[in-house]
Amino acid sequence: xxxxxHLLGIEPLAPAEITTLLDLAETYxxxxxxxxxxxxxxxxxxxxxxxxxxxxxxxxxxxxAGKRLGADVMNMAVAQSSVKKGETLIDTALxxxxxxxxxxxxxxxxxxxxxxxxEKVNCAVLNAGDGRHEHPxxxxxxxxxxxxxxxxxxxxxxxxxxxxxxxxxxxxxxxxLGKMExxxxxxxxxxxxxxxxxxxxxEVYEDMREGLKGADVVMMxxxxxxxxxxxxxxxxxxxYHRWGLDAEKLALAAPDAIVMHPGPMNRGVEIDGTIADxxxxxxxxxxxxxxxxxxxxxxxxxxxxxxAERGAQFVAxx
Amino acid sequence: xxxxxxxARLIDPEALTYEPGSLTIRDGRIEAVGGDAPEGAxxxxxxxxxxxxxxxxWGVKIGEPGxxxxxxxxxxxxxxxxxxxxxxxxxxxxxxxxxxxxxxxxAARRAADAPVNIRHMAALTKSREGREMVEMGFLQDAGAVAxxxxxxxxxxxxxxxxxxxxxxxLGALIVGHPQDVGLSRGAVATxxxxxxxxxxxxxxxxxxxxxxxxxxxLAAMTGCRWHADQVTVAASLPALRRARDAGLDVSAGxxxxxxxxxEFDVGDxxxxxxxxxxxxxxxxxxxxxxxxxxxxIDVIASFHTPQDEESKRLPFAEAAPGAVGLQTLLPAAMRLxxxxxxxxxxxxxxxxxxxxxxxxxxAGRLAAGAPADLVLFDPDAPFxxxxxxxxxxxxxxxxxxxxxxxxxxxxxxxxxxxxxxTA
Numbered sequence: 001x002x003x004x005x006h007l008l009g010i011e012p013l014a015p016a017e018i019t020t021l022l023d024l025a026e027t028y029x030x031x032x033x034x035x036x037x038x039x040x041x042x043x044x045x046x047x048x049x050x051x052x053x054x055x056x057x058x059x060x061x062x063x064x065a066g067k068r069l070g071a072d073v074m075n076m077a078v079a080q081s082s083v084k085k086g087e088t089l090i091d092t093a094l095x096x097x098x099x100x101x102x103x104x105x106x107x108x109x110x111x112x113x114x115x116x117x118x119e120k121v122n123c124a125v126l127n128a129g130d131g132r133h134e135h136p137x138x139x140x141x142x143x144x145x146x147x148x149x150x151x152x153x154x155x156x157x158x159x160x161x162x163x164x165x166x167x168x169x170x171x172x173x174x175x176x177l178g179k180m181e182x183x184x185x186x187x188x189x190x191x192x193x194x195x196x197x198x199x200x201x202x203e204v205y206e207d208m209r210e211g212l213k214g215a216d217v218v219m220m221x222x223x224x225x226x227x228x229x230x231x232x233x234x235x236x237x238x239x240y241h242r243w244g245l246d247a248e249k250l251a252l253a254a255p256d257a258i259v260m261h262p263g264p265m266n267r268g269v270e271i272d273g274t275i276a277d278x279x280x281x282x283x284x285x286x287x288x289x290x291x292x293x294x295x296x297x298x299x300x301x302x303x304x305x306x307x308a309e310r311g312a313q314f315v316a317x318x
Numbered sequence: 319x320x321x322x323x324x325x326a327r328l329i330d331p332e333a334l335t336y337e338p339g340s341l342t343i344r345d346g347r348i349e350a351v352g353g354d355a356p357e358g359a360x361x362x363x364x365x366x367x368x369x370x371x372x373x374x375x376w377g378v379k380i381g382e383p384g385x386x387x388x389x390x391x392x393x394x395x396x397x398x399x400x401x402x403x404x405x406x407x408x409x410x411x412x413x414x415x416x417x418x419x420x421x422x423x424x425a426a427r428r429a430a431d432a433p434v435n436i437r438h439m440a441a442l443t444k445s446r447e448g449r450e451m452v453e454m455g456f457l458q459d460a461g462a463v464a465x466x467x468x469x470x471x472x473x474x475x476x477x478x479x480x481x482x483x484x485x486x487x488l489g490a491l492i493v494g495h496p497q498d499v500g501l502s503r504g505a506v507a508t509x510x511x512x513x514x515x516x517x518x519x520x521x522x523x524x525x526x527x528x529x530x531x532x533x534x535x536l537a538a539m540t541g542c543r544w545h546a547d548q549v550t551v552a553a554s555l556p557a558l559r560r561a562r563d564a565g566l567d568v569s570a571g572x573x574x575x576x577x578x579x580x581e582f583d584v585g586d587x588x589x590x591x592x593x594x595x596x597x598x599x600x601x602x603x604x605x606x607x608x609x610x611x612x613x614x615i616d617v618i619a620s621f622h623t624p625q626d627e628e629s630k631r632l633p634f635a636e637a638a639p640g641a642v643g644l645q646t647l648l649p650a651a652m653r654l655x656x657x658x659x660x661x662x663x664x665x666x667x668x669x670x671x672x673x674x675x676x677x678x679x680x681a682g683r684l685a686a687g688a689p690a691d692l693v694l695f696d697p698d699a700p701f702x703x704x705x706x707x708x709x710x711x712x713x714x715x716x717x718x719x720x721x722x723x724x725x726x727x728x729x730x731x732x733x734x735x736x737x738x739x740t741a
Contacts, residue, residue, distance in 0.1 A: 088628070088631065088632065089632065089633065090631050108633070110633035110634070110635055110636060111516060111517035111518055111587070111633070111634065111635065112516070112518075112586070112587030112633050112634045112635075113633035115586055115587060116587065116631075116632075116633055130517075131517050131633075131635075132517030132518075132519075133516060133517035134517070165514075168517060171514075171515065171517060194509075194513075194514035195509035195510050195511075195513070195514055195520065195522070196509070196510040196511035196512075196513075196514050197511075197514055199511045200511060200514070200515065
């Protein structure tokens with residue numbers, strides 16, 4: 001079961017749709033481990049990666065996912081092109097739409113921008129991150145990583161630590177893990193905690209040691225350098241002392257706790273280097289692997305819905 | 319010329335009454351309330367509908383000079399007439415702003431195009447930059463009814479204190495926008511669950527309280543007549559009550575949008591719901607309706623802000639704020655009436671009597687001798703709003719597609735019908 005036309009966020013997805021997507025992603029994990037990593041699920045289809053914000057990891061993950069499914073993939077570096085000439089977001093969307101893409105992968109620095117663009121095109125749109133709003137494929141790849149490491153995706157205690165306020169990864173994870181009935185804890189300095197999160201069904205901790213107690217999953221977020229200039233925290237070293245993940249703090253979590261990070265990491269700022277590399281806890285490399293599989297599954301499902309929709313149109317026309 | 323309305327329900331915002339009755343107007347003024355038709359009078363059957371003083375809409379943005387493609391005096395005037403607004407109090411935040419007597423004269427000349435009364439506010443500081451006081455005396459002589467930098471709060475407290483002291487000498491009214499600018503910089507939503515979930519840059523309602531506290535302290539210090547354009551959160555009300563109890567000459571307004579919509583209406587980043595200040599929580603909205611009923615908030619206005627399609631077809635935080643409201647003010651206010659929050663006389667006190675009184679205008683009363691600026695409307699008539707039917711040049715209304723009640727049947731300015739069948 002997966003009915004969505006676009007993947008704009010986790011919010012519109014039903015738990016059964018999330019499960020469907022993760023199940024399909026499992027098959028792509030297997031495919032990706034073979035020598036010949038080829039499927040023709042998207043054969044003949046055109047995928048455009050439209051990144052208004054710089055990204056290396058997410059963009060290459062989407063590119064690889066599309067290519068392994070047989071799509072024709074094009075990367076548009078929008079930051080250097082028409083936008084600088086004053087073209088509006090909607091005009092960019094309409095221009096691209098005229099080229100008949102089937103899948104549009106979009107990242108934008110404004111919350112809601114991907115949704116606005118999706119209203120103007122007639123292909124499937126995947127949100128690769130919009131402002132501080134959502135980053136659904138990241139939450140899905142995190143969910144797959146957790147499910148594989150823990151054997152389940154419910155009734156886990158998940159601690160999300162760091163810059164919650166500015167993080168779309170945190171929002172999407174919060175929604176997804178909430179939908180799947182997990183216990184959520186948010187940990188971070190009060191300056192990086194969004195207002196009203198206590199009402200969203202999670203526990204909020206300022207003290208990391210308290211928040212980590214008994215956690216099954218520890219999800220670290222990246223601290224962006226510009227937050228320091230904004231006066232959100234006094235210094236990197238104080239941040240590391242109070243909210244950086246080190247062995248001593250991790251010892252408070254469940255013995256078999258897994259450590260996650262959406263990358264790129266700042267070793268020594270939010271996470272100790274040895275923990276990031278500790279194969280007994282860290283699943284950070286698995287997350288990257290799951291990322292490709294989850295994006296393949298998402299595009300495959302959206303392409304199926306797109307074909308079904310166009311098939312119905314075709315029948316109606318005949 | 320004599321006209322006699324009969325079979326009407328008269329809304330008297332002074333006496334706070336709403337009763338069946340009749341009304342006679344002669345030569346553009348109300349001659350008598352009640353009584354029979356004088357000989358030779360033109361008879362107007364109100365059909366049992368409501369007859370009230372015309373709305374005095376305080377804070378209307380008109381795109382002249384500078385943005386005539388968004389709104390002209392003519393288009394705004396026609397929209398006002400269709401919305402039961404008989405006096406527009408125009409904002410000075412034009413391009414360039416109304417900050418010298420020559421600019422005001424230009425605007426006043428252009429305003430002759432409109433079928434309703436137009437009064438003008440002038441900027442408080444030159445170019446609305448918050449650095450130098452405008453020629454307040456000359457502007458007052460040229461007809462400015464109040465001084466305001468619009469939503470640009472003057473941050474230089476010393477300059478503002480001098481403006482207010484100088485204004486006291488002239489008896490001029492200063493309109494402030496209470497907001498702590500440092501705290502609210504870049505914010506497009508009210509902080510809370512909604513803004514957090516949708517990832518919108520948000521500001522605490524306390525930014526308004528801080529701004530209000532500062533301005534009220536300055537009003538106490540200078541003795542200036544002062545009005546807050548929009549007070550929108552419950553946390554601001556105690557300070558406002560205290561200031562009044564202390565005898566300060568202060569008043570406050572609110573936009574109809576903050577009384578009828580809340581932050582959740584933004585939904586999936588609908589830019590027609592972007593306002594300055596941003597929409598508030600439902601708790602705040604309800605508290606503000608009560609504050610209008612209690613008389614703590616004096617004025618309801620549309621804060622009519624025309625924006626073209628391009629400035630709204632953008633990601634939420636990049637879109638221009640504001641909505642048109644001249645034509646939707648009355649039906650939106652009827653929501654408050656039908657929900658039981660306010661009575662019709664209370665609504666007219668806030669939309670007509672109080673703004674006229676505060677600005678020293680001869681309007682807003684339903685009494686012998688008052689100008690015959692009147693609106694006849696059916697408070698119950700239902701309709702679904704189609705934004706493209708609005709007479710304003712810009713169509714940016716948050717009520718597009720909304721089910722509304724309240725239809726204007728006729729509008730009279732100084733006894734002349736400017737909207738309705740025989741216009």
